[in-house]
Amino acid sequence: MYSSKLTSITNNFQRVAKLSLLIGGLLLTTYSWSAPNSVSSKTYKELTSIQEMISANQTDQAFTALKTLHSEVEKDSLDEALVLQMLGYTEMGRNNYQQAIDHLKRSLALNRLPENVKYNVGYMVAQLYAAQEKYDEALVFAEEWFKTLEAPTPDQAIFMANIFAQTGKYKQAIPYAKQAIESGKEPRESWYQLLIACNFELKDYPQAAEALKGALIKWPAKADYWEQLASVYVLMDNEIKGLATLQLAWKAGVLEKENSIRSMVQLAVTHGIPEHGARLLDSALQKDALPRDKTYIDLLANAWLAARENTPAITAFEELAQLTKEGDPYLRIANIYIEKAEWKKAEAALRKALDMKLEEPGKAWLILGIAMTEQTRFDQGMDAFKKARAFAYTEKQASSWLKYAEDLRRQHNWITRNQS
Template identity: 30%
Template structure:
């Protein structure tokens, strides 16, 4: 839990409560002499002279009668000084002694218990914080929002997430304007408990209140993905994109890939082509190949071919030209297939060069160029995986030549 001055402010207000104003079965007032000394230390504390206040209070500890209200008040004030100095371990030590005496008026005893729980939390003694607050909760069954937050943080630190969640939820429900950190804690608890469905409306609420905070948009996308709601995830991310919240190349490419995963390839292609034209996405082999794949999935073959042409020119290997040649062959665009396959073989680096020669040979054949077809099949024959098909084609060409 983040250490703020919240603890200090509470301690100043609660520990220096006017004991003389209390009236119950216990001794309600401290001695006049001690009252004057406490007022003196209060002024030092107000002037932030914590060292001097500490010295005076330590001297008083040895002077007051043990076991009475006077001692409890001095111990409580000393704890207050240590809390203001952010020496929480010492503060808990002294305040615990004051509480154990059980001589403070009831209201102040309850306030001291609450303060002690806060101090244990600040000192990162979370189990003690919860244990200390149990008697306080027994007398205060409807805690205020801050106490719920205190308990939620303590349980969270102990990884008792199911115990923490009701407290932070009650804190939020009981406050007109909950702090943002409370929502963040509730959201974190939903994540820890894998209650992603409950996280969705909370994130939508946070987004409505903070429409330009990219963090919430990203978290909602992630939750939708976690729950296999990819179309919703893509829709939210696309909306963030249209609002200008996605500015880096990585964020834009993440959107493109999410569209593809959600089965929305046309939207993926549209966004990527627009960003390539705007130079917000780099003109690389990988990105143009991604665009080609998007258009292919969208059955926009002409656009896919154009993108693959660009990718092939940028690539230092011939594999993309081979893919392009395959597409042209399937479209029965023989001349284009021949040109692409020759470029693929010239660039080299092919994983299946034999297959490239086969496509080249068949394209030449369909173009009535049997001699070039024969030469291509002869080269394909040199690759074991293509040898059988190449021999069959060569045999066919020989028979065709004999009968012509």
């Protein structure tokens, strides 16, 4: 019923790459030249020069210089780790994500980078895998990286939620999505959408309802959330709440989708308040929120009929007959009059029905025969029964009524003669 809308993981890797390169350059200045793992003076100068190339958008020249520098630095050293790290960031800037991953993983494998840098590089690797939709690999790096964060930001938490969701681990994704929403000053709509989608995937409809209500507090004008919340209540077998939700949206002027308005009316009709449903539908038709076509006029007529509001029901059936150019709506009108024993009006409706296309004309002739018989117009009634008898589906009933009408006529004639 519901297709989940999992938030896509999109990042501007070129911007991230440039920022990471700048951070990498600043980190160079923090290393002590006397420390065992310090970067060499030559490598430091070369990397600083390469950063200037990158700042001038000379990415290809920077890449060539880095490749040359990598061939010159001491193997398994901090120098090599930093060069590989910058090679990875440079490849990110060139949109060569797989090559960037290879360089960054090699940098990590040397185990020379400071811890805070190491885990930021791991985060970059996770993002790069995610960009290529390699979510299982992304998750391996992201989980280790997230454990090192003392105070994760909402963006970092939602990144984890996205990765878990993309690997089908919706239950594990939910706590991260909630963490992002609860800790963010201005939670993004996509975060709520991810939380809602995960709960739908797990068929945890009560929690999906809670997430939808949270989204509605932030974005009350979004019709989709009202409609989804109503659908959740229906899935939870609480159709009254579903109806109430749609009604609130309708009163707020938010409900616009044709199928949602139709659902609102149908829920009202099927839950014992058809008059309310009919009035809602009539209002929607008056506002042009729904097309005044066969489907909705038929629904309107039947809603009024279910509410035992015969006058507006008859009006709607008459409109339906004009729309469809068919006689069946007049047959429905005739039945309304027959229930009230208004035989003359029933006759008029039946004759209109018979002048138009009918799905089962035999039924119209049968009912017309009854209406004429009840008016003691036996000859016309018997003629109608004979016509109804020509149809297989009314033959048996028509024959019985014909015999009954003949008996009534004889009885009526005998009484009339004796009275005179």
